[in-house]
Structures are given as structure tokens and as C-alpha cells.
Amino acid sequence: MVLITLVSSDEQNFPVERELLKQSGTIETLIVNMNLDDEDTDAAAMPIPLPNVKGDVLEKVIQWMEHHKGDPVKEGDNEDNNAEIVVPQWDDDFFKPAMYGSKHLELTVAASYLDIKNLLTLSCKAISNTFKGKTGPQIREEWGVPNEFTPEEEEAIRKENEWSE
Amino acid sequence: MPIDILNLPINANKFIYQFLDNSSLLQLRKVSKSAKELADFSHQRFSNTLVSLLEFSKEQNKTRVAFRYLFRRPSASNYWDYYASKTCFKCAMLNLNISVYWFSEYRKINTFVINCSNNAAYLQVIKQVKPQKINFATQVFPKDTTEFVLELANQVQSISVCYGYRFFGDTIRPSPNIIAFTQEIVVRKCENIEIVDICSSRNHTVADTETLIKILHQYPEKMLSLSYYEDRSEPTDDQIGSYKLSSDVRRWLTIKHFGMTFFIMIRRRSFPYCTSMLHLNRSIPKSDSTKCSAIDIDDARLNI
Numbered sequence: 001m002v003l004i005t006l007v008s009s010d011e012q013n014f015p016v017e018r019e020l021l022k023q024s025g026t027i028e029t030l031i032v033n034m035n036l037d038d039e040d041t042d043a044a045a046m047p048i049p050l051p052n053v054k055g056d057v058l059e060k061v062i063q064w065m066e067h068h069k070g071d072p073v074k075e076g077d078n079e080d081n082n083a084e085i086v087v088p089q090w091d092d093d094f095f096k097p098a099m100y101g102s103k104h105l106e107l108t109v110a111a112s113y114l115d116i117k118n119l120l121t122l123s124c125k126a127i128s129n130t131f132k133g134k135t136g137p138q139i140r141e142e143w144g145v146p147n148e149f150t151p152e153e154e155e156a157i158r159k160e161n162e163w164s165e
Numbered sequence: 166m167p168i169d170i171l172n173l174p175i176n177a178n179k180f181i182y183q184f185l186d187n188s189s190l191l192q193l194r195k196v197s198k199s200a201k202e203l204a205d206f207s208h209q210r211f212s213n214t215l216v217s218l219l220e221f222s223k224e225q226n227k228t229r230v231a232f233r234y235l236f237r238r239p240s241a242s243n244y245w246d247y248y249a250s251k252t253c254f255k256c257a258m259l260n261l262n263i264s265v266y267w268f269s270e271y272r273k274i275n276t277f278v279i280n281c282s283n284n285a286a287y288l289q290v291i292k293q294v295k296p297q298k299i300n301f302a303t304q305v306f307p308k309d310t311t312e313f314v315l316e317l318a319n320q321v322q323s324i325s326v327c328y329g330y331r332f333f334g335d336t337i338r339p340s341p342n343i344i345a346f347t348q349e350i351v352v353r354k355c356e357n358i359e360i361v362d363i364c365s366s367r368n369h370t371v372a373d374t375e376t377l378i379k380i381l382h383q384y385p386e387k388m389l390s391l392s393y394y395e396d397r398s399e400p401t402d403d404q405i406g407s408y409k410l411s412s413d414v415r416r417w418l419t420i421k422h423f424g425m426t427f428f429i430m431i432r433r434r435s436f437p438y439c440t441s442m443l444h445l446n447r448s449i450p451k452s453d454s455t456k457c458s459a460i461d462i463d464d465a466r467l468n469i
Contacts, residue, residue: 136195
């Protein structure tokens, strides 16, 4: 089993099975560019730095990739199919502890940076699920978004929305 | 620096908003400025849309309503009368059970078109969308349509009604008498009214013109523009009160009323298109004469 070492922004090393990394478009490109798949290359001696991902987040990403090992890798955006995506129970449980917090958002940003489409899609779906059935102020409170509207702006938006609500 | 929900990478935002239904998108518009922008952005690569005009046209047995609105780029700030997002349009249509609609774009003016089966449904849309202006053009103008237009005039600030046109070989279609119609529409809430009667079979008399001018005088607070076809066999030189009218044969007569200043414009119908400004010799004090600059020639083919 070939292991490739990922290095997080806080200098933590994570040896990861080569097969798992096929889910990440970014890492896959780096592997190709660094010739890490060549038999002559000592992959273990060439860690891949990921300066935009912290150790605790990278650990979660690897955990997610291990669970989804062997899943077909999503190609392109496939927007038409996205609307019907359901977050599987395992993933729901995976995201839930971090929900409404910066950890979930950091995971989403990491999925975007690492180009792990399935993780990004499910993570975003989980976020969008938290908006459903909530009012604007409820969403604001749950996600800790400060209210930046003046009363006049709030009134203007209310008027714009009122005939379609 | 902590990441916040509204500052995710653009592809993440795209996914999130794509998963949301219209009601959630509307609620997101209330969360923050960036969330509002994103909610609007989610349907169109522009931030906002502007309802500038609602066009209603009825041709033979076909009917359609077109909401003409302009997308506003974030950096632009022109033409603001009323705006709503595409999200709002979609929601409104959903609530009105109107499923057949589409968006199109022509010369950067984006048009929203719906088809529905009856005037009541259109009226409901208009009440919801609240456009500033309605352009109503129709070939057929039966009584129920007249009542519908009069109701429209109660809903908007500005209305333009054009009727009576027909294609070559068409039979003459029913249309309201401009005097009766003007008397009805002028009492509605609408402040700016334009009526264009191009029913060429009708023969208006000087007495009709006099009646119309009297109506205009009764409502000085309204902005009125009346155009109709005068089919005269002889050139005329008429006097109506303090107004002196003269025209050649077969020309359009337009009466405009801006405040208490009248403009009368005659258009020749036949080729080559040309027009002569006509008078009107109402005694306008010199201090008011600048109002004359408001004369509106709206057809580029016309030569004064």
C-alpha cells in the first residue's frame, strides 16, 4: 500500500493511502506534477504541503475520504442532479457536531480548496438544509451573522419580498 | 481569521444557494447584504433586477403579459423605479399558480413573459408586481377588455393604451370611442395617461377635439396625451376656444397636456412620414413658454 504524506498548515503530518487521494482534484494534480506515482520516486520522502488547511480540519477530511473510499468521483458540476441530493445518514452525523460553527465552514472551504467535489456538495447541502424553514433573523442568529441592515433597508427588503411570501 | 457563513468560496456558495427553495432564498435576502446579493445572484449573474415596464398585449385570441425589467450590475445605478429579484418573480409566479413563464433578453432589456388564461389572473400579477408603467396594446378591444384597462389605470402611475391597429386585410375590430374612453380613464388613479387610437375608419370631428380639450381642462393635475386619427377631406383651420388648429388632410392629431399647457401635433400618415407642428395658439404667458420644450416627437421616422 502506497502512502503519501500530507502536511497541514500547522506542520502536522498525515500519511494517507494513495487510493484515497484520488477524491481530491488538487492533490491528484500535485501527485502527477511531482511524479509521485512513478516507481522510481520515493513518495514517502516527498510530503505534500497544504498551507491552506489546518491539521484538525485535514484530519476530518481524511476521515471523510476513508469512509467514502471507492465512491465514484464526481466530475464537473452536474447542477441538474444537485437539486435532488440527499445527505446520507453517516454524513449527516459527520457534519452535525460541527454544524453552525466555524469547523463545518472550514471543512467546506477545505473541500473547495482540495477540490473534493462530493464532500463539497454534501457539506453545502447540509448547510443549505439548516436554512430551510427558518426566517432571516433566525438564520442570522444561528450562524452568528451580525445585522448590518438599517431599519429603512429592512423595510425595503420586506416590501420587495412581501408579495412573493 | 474565522470563516463566516457568508464568506465561503464562490463555488461553495453556488452549491448552497442552488440547493435552496425560493422561500429560503427570500429569507436569505433578509440575513445580510451579502446574503441578499447572493440570493439574487443565484438565479442570474447580476445582482438585482428592475421592473421598469409591464407590457400587456392582446392580439386576436392570443394574450400575453411581458414584464420588462432591467438587470442591474452591482456597479451600475441607473434607472431605479422599482426593483425586484428574479427570485421574487419566481416566488410570485409560484404563488399565483402560474407555471408557464420565461425570461428573455433583448438589447440588454430583460423580459419576463407569462401566459395565463384570463384578465383576472393578469390583474393579480400586476397588483403583485406593482409596475410603474403599463403599455397596453391590443387589436381587439371588446367591452370586457375596456373594463380591464380601466382597472389597470387604477393600479399604476402611468399607462399607455394603443388600440385599433390592424393588419392588411383584417376586418374592422371593435374599439372604444376615444371620447368616452378618455372620460372614463381620466378619473382613475393613474396620473400619466397616453391613449393612441389608430382606428383609421373612425372620422373624428372638430367637435370631438373640442370635447377632448374640455376633458383635459377638467383634470389639470393629469399628464395626458391623446392621439387619434382625423380623416378629413379638406384642410382645416379651426378655432377651439383659445386654440387655433389647422391641419392638412389625413393626418394624425395628437393632443398633449402637460400641466395646463397644450401641445397639438399632427402627423401625416402616408409616406414619406413627416409631421408639422401645429399650433395652438393658446395664450401662454411668456414665462410659461418654456413648457413648450416638452413637446414629444416619439417617432424617429418623422421629420418636423
